[in-house]
Amino acid sequence: MNEEQQIVVDFLTGKTGKSKFYFNDFLPLFPGKGPRDVKKILTSLVNAEKLEFWSSGSTTMYGLKGAGKPDTDA
Amino acid sequence: MAKHATPKLDQLESGPWPSFVSDIKWEAENRAKNADKVNYQIPVDCPADLLGVLELSYNDGETHWKHGGIVGVFGYGGGVIGRYCDQPQAFPGVAHFHTVRVNQPAAKYYSSEFLRQICDLWDMRGSGLTNMHGSTGDIVLLGTQTAQLEEIFFELTHKYNTDLGGSGSNLRTPESCLGTSRCEYACYDTQDVCYQLTLDYQDELHRPAFPYKFKFKFDGCPNGCVAAIARSDFSVIGTWKDDIKIDQAAVKGYVGGEFAPNAGAHSGRDWGKFDIQAEVVDLCPTKCMKWDGSKLSINNRECTRCMHCINTMPRALHIGDERGASILVGAKAPVLDGAQMGSLLVPFIEVNQPYDEIKEVIEKIWDWWMEDGKNRERLGETIRRLSFQRLLEVTEIAPQAVHVKEPRHNPYIFWKEEEVPGGFDRDIEAYRTRHQR
Amino acid sequence: MAFVSSGYNPDKPMENRITDIGPRKYDQFYPPFIAKNKGKWLYHEILEPGVLMHVAESGDKVYTVRCGTARLMSVSLIREMCDIADKYCQGFLRFTTRSNVEFMTDNADTLKALKADLAGRKFSAGSNKFPVGGTGAGITNIIHTQGWVHCHTPATDASGPVKAVMDEVFADFQAHRMPAPLRISLACCINMCGAVHCSDIGLVGIHRKPPMIDHEWADRLCEIPLAVSACPTAAVRPTKVDYKGEKHNSIAIKNERCMYCGNCYTMCPALPISDGEGDGVAIMVGGKVSNRISMPKFSKVVVAYIPNETPRWPTLTKTVKHIVEVYAANANKYERLGEWAERIGWERFFSLTGLTFTHHLIDDFREPAYYTWRQSTQFKF
Numbered sequence: 001m002n003e004e005q006q007i008v009v010d011f012l013t014g015k016t017g018k019s020k021f022y023f024n025d026f027l028p029l030f031p032g033k034g035p036r037d038v039k040k041i042l043t044s045l046v047n048a049e050k051l052e053f054w055s056s057g058s059t060t061m062y063g064l065k066g067a068g069k070p071d072t073d074a
Numbered sequence: 075m076a077k078h079a080t081p082k083l084d085q086l087e088s089g090p091w092p093s094f095v096s097d098i099k100w101e102a103e104n105r106a107k108n109a110d111k112v113n114y115q116i117p118v119d120c121p122a123d124l125l126g127v128l129e130l131s132y133n134d135g136e137t138h139w140k141h142g143g144i145v146g147v148f149g150y151g152g153g154v155i156g157r158y159c160d161q162p163q164a165f166p167g168v169a170h171f172h173t174v175r176v177n178q179p180a181a182k183y184y185s186s187e188f189l190r191q192i193c194d195l196w197d198m199r200g201s202g203l204t205n206m207h208g209s210t211g212d213i214v215l216l217g218t219q220t221a222q223l224e225e226i227f228f229e230l231t232h233k234y235n236t237d238l239g240g241s242g243s244n245l246r247t248p249e250s251c252l253g254t255s256r257c258e259y260a261c262y263d264t265q266d267v268c269y270q271l272t273l274d275y276q277d278e279l280h281r282p283a284f285p286y287k288f289k290f291k292f293d294g295c296p297n298g299c300v301a302a303i304a305r306s307d308f309s310v311i312g313t314w315k316d317d318i319k320i321d322q323a324a325v326k327g328y329v330g331g332e333f334a335p336n337a338g339a340h341s342g343r344d345w346g347k348f349d350i351q352a353e354v355v356d357l358c359p360t361k362c363m364k365w366d367g368s369k370l371s372i373n374n375r376e377c378t379r380c381m382h383c384i385n386t387m388p389r390a391l392h393i394g395d396e397r398g399a400s401i402l403v404g405a406k407a408p409v410l411d412g413a414q415m416g417s418l419l420v421p422f423i424e425v426n427q428p429y430d431e432i433k434e435v436i437e438k439i440w441d442w443w444m445e446d447g448k449n450r451e452r453l454g455e456t457i458r459r460l461s462f463q464r465l466l467e468v469t470e471i472a473p474q475a476v477h478v479k480e481p482r483h484n485p486y487i488f489w490k491e492e493e494v495p496g497g498f499d500r501d502i503e504a505y506r507t508r509h510q511r
Numbered sequence: 512m513a514f515v516s517s518g519y520n521p522d523k524p525m526e527n528r529i530t531d532i533g534p535r536k537y538d539q540f541y542p543p544f545i546a547k548n549k550g551k552w553l554y555h556e557i558l559e560p561g562v563l564m565h566v567a568e569s570g571d572k573v574y575t576v577r578c579g580t581a582r583l584m585s586v587s588l589i590r591e592m593c594d595i596a597d598k599y600c601q602g603f604l605r606f607t608t609r610s611n612v613e614f615m616t617d618n619a620d621t622l623k624a625l626k627a628d629l630a631g632r633k634f635s636a637g638s639n640k641f642p643v644g645g646t647g648a649g650i651t652n653i654i655h656t657q658g659w660v661h662c663h664t665p666a667t668d669a670s671g672p673v674k675a676v677m678d679e680v681f682a683d684f685q686a687h688r689m690p691a692p693l694r695i696s697l698a699c700c701i702n703m704c705g706a707v708h709c710s711d712i713g714l715v716g717i718h719r720k721p722p723m724i725d726h727e728w729a730d731r732l733c734e735i736p737l738a739v740s741a742c743p744t745a746a747v748r749p750t751k752v753d754y755k756g757e758k759h760n761s762i763a764i765k766n767e768r769c770m771y772c773g774n775c776y777t778m779c780p781a782l783p784i785s786d787g788e789g790d791g792v793a794i795m796v797g798g799k800v801s802n803r804i805s806m807p808k809f810s811k812v813v814v815a816y817i818p819n820e821t822p823r824w825p826t827l828t829k830t831v832k833h834i835v836e837v838y839a840a841n842a843n844k845y846e847r848l849g850e851w852a853e854r855i856g857w858e859r860f861f862s863l864t865g866l867t868f869t870h871h872l873i874d875d876f877r878e879p880a881y882y883t884w885r886q887s888t889q890f891k892f
Binding site for chain 3: 185209231235
Binding site for chain 2: 022023024027034035036038039042043046047052053054055056057058059060061
């Protein structure tokens with residue numbers, strides 16, 4: 001994992017009380033970067049099977065793979 | 075013999091309108107028979123169980139579906155909606171019943187060959203039930219299980235050369251009217267822009283990183299057959315700048331009763347003889363038309379291109395030749411602060427491949443909205459919160475009188491410091507030399 | 512039911528993966544006469560309800576037969592459409608934004624045979640598979656959402672009320688008797704997946720009770736902070752409660768702030784919102800999308816609540832039919848329902864229709880409300 005990916009993972013494993021986050025929640029982790037660059041970091045983590053998407057159908061969130069309460073007994 | 079008794083739903087089989095209950099029952103029978111020896115990958119009786127759980131809702135007036143968020147295909151954040159039944163023991167066939175959205179071809183033309191391929195796939199790996207189409211425009215495949223999602227995606231991309239649509243906080247599947255393909259009113263090739271931008275923005279469509287959903291829709295003219303102005307964050311609506319073309323002989327054809335007005339749309343009632351003065355000239359919202367008994371004239375400079383006269387006499391009047399589109403932004407349904415119609419941002423833009431000018435406007439808006447939009451805030455709400463002026467600044471568009479229906483009702487203008495000579499820093503000492511305390 | 516692999520390898524999801532290819536290109540699916548005349552159309556005529564003729568500069572004529580569908584359809588029915596397309600339409604067809612299916616041919620004899628064939632196709636219980644209509648100054652197909660068939664927050668069904676309403680107004684699907692086009696839409700909750708808010712007649716499922724709270728399960732089933740942040744009106748907050756003698760981390764809801772959107776239930780299954788007694792349908796009228804004559808308009812609520820009377824929603828269908836008839840009898844030619852109501856005034860709309868005006872119909876939701884009150888001495892007694 002590169003340094004930027006590590007920043008995201010550290011944030012998610014830290015004490016947040018939540019397992020899922022909006023895209024905007026990650027922007028403050030990278031003050032110098034625009035949204036498109038931050039998206040690239042998140043995408044790379046999804047492709048590396050570290051993160052996964054959670055979708056309400058209308059909105060989408062990111063979380064660590066397998067974190068949080070299990071979805072309905074799938 | 076049906077798996078579940080559905081006395082209430084059975085009452086929706088009578089009457090002339092196509093009965094979805096009859097159709098689902100038919101699919102249940104066909105699956106039970108399995109004449110084509112399909113190797114069903116999800117329960118054969120899921121259509122029967124769907125009717126069963128629906129009958130339950132008809133009895134208690136409540137839904138029996140739950141949402142499930144972590145279903146999808148690897149690497150994509152949209153295109154699949156998770157669904158679970160809250161009575162899985164009674165209706166095991168639909169215990170897991172996820173929706174797959176497939177990106178429709180622009181304006182929904184199909185070959186029977188392609189549609190049959192989708193049917194075969196969905197017969198084997200899904201419920202055999204669909205929506206043609208979802209509100210946004212996708213082919214909606216209604217009901218499959220988690221283990222089938224990657225298989226469906228693999229077959230769609232490998233065998234059928236097609237992809238999923240959008241859901242969640244992303245670019246939603248774009249849609250267009252049928253445009254120049256079969257309409258004389260279309261001011262640009264709506265299908266082509268729709269297709270090209272869908273391809274160019276695949277990353278935005280599949281990997282959500284917006285504050286909320288974002289919709290493009292492309293209407294070929296102000297009649298608005300795909301309702302872009304009412305429901306898309308970014309509506310491109312065809313228009314023209316020059317004169318409406320008039321065929322005076324055809325005008326006389328309408329006046330003389332040779333042609334049915336409004337293309338025959340009023341044929342079911344006797345509205346009396348066509349009266350060009352009352353039905354066209356007097357209904358023109360800008361009163362820019364004249365009929366002198368033999369010649370129709372239009373003061374095109376005053377025309378606002380509402381389409382009424384053209385719709386009413388389509389053989390006689392035609393859209394101008396200097397064609398393009400207006401861009402309106404920020405439409406949305408009422409949640410949360412009330413419904414919004416699209417607001418005019420770009421009065422006129424040429425619509426030519428590769429559509430770089432349109433994309434430039436889109437990307438400036440995204441850069442701004444991704445940075446400054448709040449979570450779950452549609453573009454229209456961001457504009458309201460941060461001002462239309464801010465939108466003009468970020469898109470580098472000069473304010474014009476056409477941007478408003480009327481000027482502001484108050485003088486509470488947020489002046490910028492640089493607009494005021496000398497700026498906001500003033501010298502209190504110097505002031506006191508002129509004024510006592 | 513042995514598992515059949517597509518070729519996908521779950522151990523290596525990225526292997527041979529194809530992504531981001533988008534939809535098939537539209538022009539692969541043009542019938543030849545569409546491909547030939549694209550961009551060169553001269554005019555069109557509606558020959559009869561549901562049958563269009565487009566005439567190109569070349570002199571070519573294309574006939575389109577438009578048929579209503581239930582939108583919810585089986586692969587068996589789609590295959591039947593494909594058979595029809597193969598027999599009469601050179602293997603092509605299209606769907607409209609309003610869920611109609613269109614069969615096209617450039618041959619007048621084929622058109623005749625196609626129409627005769629379509630008229631004879633029925634479902635086993637007798638309803639039409641392909642009713643022809645939905646054009647001009649009539650009532651076209653209802654745009655609608657999923658309802659109890661597939662959604663987790665609906666306040667009504669969608670397919671059922673749509674079937675009941677379309678049966679009621681079916682004659683006008685196949686006629687051009689209205690003063691102008693009349694568009695009906697249905698959304699099964701206030702989130703309005705369908706664009707109901709700009710329809711001549713919009714039917715909207717509404718909940719009237721805030722979610723219940725399953726205190727015992729809230730902390731087990733969901734992440735409470737996510738349910739809190741899902742609420743658009745900040746009505747949801749975390750709290751600790753005593754329930755059956757035990758302390759639970761749970762949720763409190765400020766009922767007076769709840770707008771019944773169901774977003775919290777989406778995030779948290781311990782907050783069910785559906786309620787058989789509370790749920791039902793509101794009727795909104797007078798919206799339009801077209802820029803023709805007047806600018807686009809939002810629909811306005813004229814009936815606050817009609818209960819879900821399954822399976823055929825008799826009060827709802829009767830009310831819709833009544834509004835349609837009063838509009839048809841009173842509006843001028845070319846006048847959309849909303850234009851008519853504005854010309855005569857909404858007070859006259861209520862007196863003509865006999866609908867009861869109640870306090871529910873006065874807007875009190877946030878800033879736009881003020882602009883809907885009457886700031887004038889002009890009104891009708």
